[in-house]
Amino acid sequence: MTSTQRSSSTSAIRSIAQQQILPLDWEDERSLDNFDTGGQTDNALVLQAVQDLLLQRRHAALYLWGDSGSGKSHLLWAACNAVRKQGAWALLLTPQTPTSAWPDVNDLLARPPGGILAVDDAHALADWQQDWVFGLYNAARTADQAFLSSGHAAPAALPLRADLRTRLSWGLALRLSPPDDEVRARVLQRLAHDRGYSLSPELLHYMQTHLSRDLSQLARLMAAFDRYALAAQRPATVPLLKSLLAEQPQLLHTAAPEPVSG
Incomplete structure (x- = not known):
C-alpha cells in the first residue's frame, strides 16, 4: 500500500468513526427550545447568543462557562444538532472523544462554510487535545465555521496552554447560572x-x-x-x-x- 493509499484509508476510517459517534440518550430531548432559562437574565442572554451564533454563515466564536450542571453540555449538543438538521456539518468533541474521531485540520478546511465545531469541557483537555483544538480553532476561522466551547471557568482561568486560552477569549465569553x-x-x-x-x-x-x-x-x-x-x-x-x-x-x-x- 502506498503512502497516499494509507492516508486515504486513514481519512476514511476517521470519517466513519466520526459518523458513528452518536449519543444514546437525550437524542430527541436536548434542544434550544427546551433549554429552561428559569427567568434568569444571564441564562437568557446565553441562549440568545447561541441562537445568534447559528444564524451566522461565517466564523464566529462563543465560549460558555459555569458550574457542572448549569446546562453547558445541553446547549452545545442542541446547537450541533440544530446545525445538523439544517443539513450542515457539525462536530462536538469532548476530552473523552476517541482519537479516531478527532478531525484532521485539512478535513475541517475542506468543509463548506456554515458548519460548527464545538468543544465541551475544555478545562479537562489533555495536552495533545489542547494542541489539536488550537489547530482546529485556526482552521475553523479560515473555513468560516462557527466555534462553540465550554469550560468550568472564564477563559483566562482555564488550566490550558496560553495561546489556546487566548483563542477561547477572542469571541464572546458568557457565564451560565446553575438551575434552581x-x-x-x-x-x-x-x-x-x-x-x-x-x-x-x-x-x-x-x-x-x-x-x-x-x-x-x-x-x-x-x-x-x-x-x-x-x-x-x-x-x-x-x-x-x-x-x-x-x-x-x-x-x-x-x-x-x-x-x-x-
Missing part, C-alpha cells in the same frame, strides 16, 4: 411527561433532595428509570427508584459528556 429548584422540577416533570407519565409530589421531592443537581445526570437517570419501570410493569414510585439505584449505583455518578458528529 423550580427549574429542576420543571425539567424533571417534562422528562416524565415526554415518556407518558407524571412525577408524584413524593417522587419529585425525593429526586430534588436526594439526587444530583446536574440536569444531564438526572436526564440519564430518568431514561434508565423509565426502562426499569416498563420492564417491571410498575408505576414510577420512590420505592421503585430506590430499587433501581440499588441495582445500578453507577447512575448516581456523573457520566462523561457524549460526543456527537454528523
